[in-house]
Amino acid sequence: MSDVSRRQILRTGAIGVAGLGATVLGANINSPPLGASTIPLSTTRDTNSTVAQTQDQPLRNAKPLGGQVALITGGARGIGRAVAARLAKEGANVVICDIADQISSVPYPMANPQNMAETVRFIETEGVRALSVQADVRSRQQMENVVKQTIDAFGKVDILVANAGVLTFGWLHELSDAEWDDVIAVNLSGVAKSMQAVIPHMRERRYGRIVVINSCNSRFGSAQSASYNASKWGVLGLVKCAAVEYAKEGITVNAINPTGVRTPMIINEATLTWADPDNPSPAAGQTHLNPECLTQ
Numbered sequence: 001m002s003d004v005s006r007r008q009i010l011r012t013g014a015i016g017v018a019g020l021g022a023t024v025l026g027a028n029i030n031s032p033p034l035g036a037s038t039i040p041l042s043t044t045r046d047t048n049s050t051v052a053q054t055q056d057q058p059l060r061n062a063k064p065l066g067g068q069v070a071l072i073t074g075g076a077r078g079i080g081r082a083v084a085a086r087l088a089k090e091g092a093n094v095v096i097c098d099i100a101d102q103i104s105s106v107p108y109p110m111a112n113p114q115n116m117a118e119t120v121r122f123i124e125t126e127g128v129r130a131l132s133v134q135a136d137v138r139s140r141q142q143m144e145n146v147v148k149q150t151i152d153a154f155g156k157v158d159i160l161v162a163n164a165g166v167l168t169f170g171w172l173h174e175l176s177d178a179e180w181d182d183v184i185a186v187n188l189s190g191v192a193k194s195m196q197a198v199i200p201h202m203r204e205r206r207y208g209r210i211v212v213i214n215s216c217n218s219r220f221g222s223a224q225s226a227s228y229n230a231s232k233w234g235v236l237g238l239v240k241c242a243a244v245e246y247a248k249e250g251i252t253v254n255a256i257n258p259t260g261v262r263t264p265m266i267i268n269e270a271t272l273t274w275a276d277p278d279n280p281s282p283a284a285g286q287t288h289l290n291p292e293c294l295t296q
């Protein structure tokens with residue numbers, strides 16, 4: 001494997017450690033922290049959902065998003081957590097859902113229930129209401145259940161942020177079926193299933209805001225990133241179709257294509273070692289921005 005091919009992923013939206021992606025929807029991803037933190041847990045899970053301690057907070061407040069209800073997939077950590085914290089800061093009540101479990105083909109540790117509880121704490125800090133539901137975006141039934149639980153708790157869903165995603169890497173001919181299928185199932189089909197779960201409710205209310213956290217990898221090709229790039233290109237088509245289908249019903253559908261963001265998807269031994277076996281450190285990653293490996 002050439003240095004370029006190993007390191008090119010640091011030039012792409014999935015893997016870079018610096019760049020525009022540091023700010024998402026105005027949220028500073030370094031605050032709150034992205035990975036494990038030492039904040040004590042405030043919630044316990046005896047089922048697969050937890051209504052946060054702020055249940056007695058009023059649903060409405062005077063902030064810009066006061067009274068709105070936002071649902072974020074993959075909200076346990078990373079970009080999803082940053083979005084959750086920012087929407088809460090703007091006054092929205094926030095529901096996070098996350099698989100909070102490992103998918104075996106994913107080569108880095110995924111989120112866990114403790115991460116979900118930590119995100120709930122960040123939401124609570126803003127004085128709004130929170131709900132966390134452990135669910136897998138690959139299951140339409142589970143996503144419909146998340147929406148049902150959200151409506152039971154808060155009466156509605158105004159905003160869906162479809163953010164859950166995974167990354168596998170490797171030459172196309174060497175990818176296992178699972179390394180291909182799981183990325184497509186989470187990053188593409190999971191976005192569709194999340195939309196399918198919430199759109200009937202939004203159509204009834206003739207209002208909805210759907211934002212997909214996609215990737216700038218949806219705009220180019222890069223070596224050893226076929227499953228990820230294909231999923232993100234697919235999301236663009238999905239978003240464009242859904243935007244046309246539902247615009248007249250008061251539902252907007254948009255995608256954000258971040259570049260590199262320092263999250264646990266990137267800052268982990270597997271990803272950094274793969275990207276640069278000789279120097280798998282976050283700081284080293286910033287020196288390996290190679291534009292030559294991209295095709296527009």
Ligand SMILES: NC(=O)c1ccc[n+]([C@@H]2O[C@H](COP(=O)([O-])OP(=O)(O)OC[C@H]3O[C@@H](n4cnc5c(N)ncnc54)[C@H](O)[C@@H]3O)[C@@H](O)[C@H]2O)c1
Pocket residue numbers: 013014015016021073074075076077078079080097098099100101110111112135136137138163164165166186190213214215216257258259260261262263264265266
């Ligand atoms: N970090 C980057 O550089 C970057 C750049 C461009 C786009 N993105 C995209 O942003 C999104 C968030 O990525 P991140 O960097 O915060 O990664 P992350 O791994 O830190 O967070 C992703 C979250 O999604 C959850 N998740 C994964 N599969 C799931 C499933 N089947 N069901 C429910 N939850 C699931 C994970 O448990 C995790 O909490 C992804 O769609 C990713 O592709 C990331």
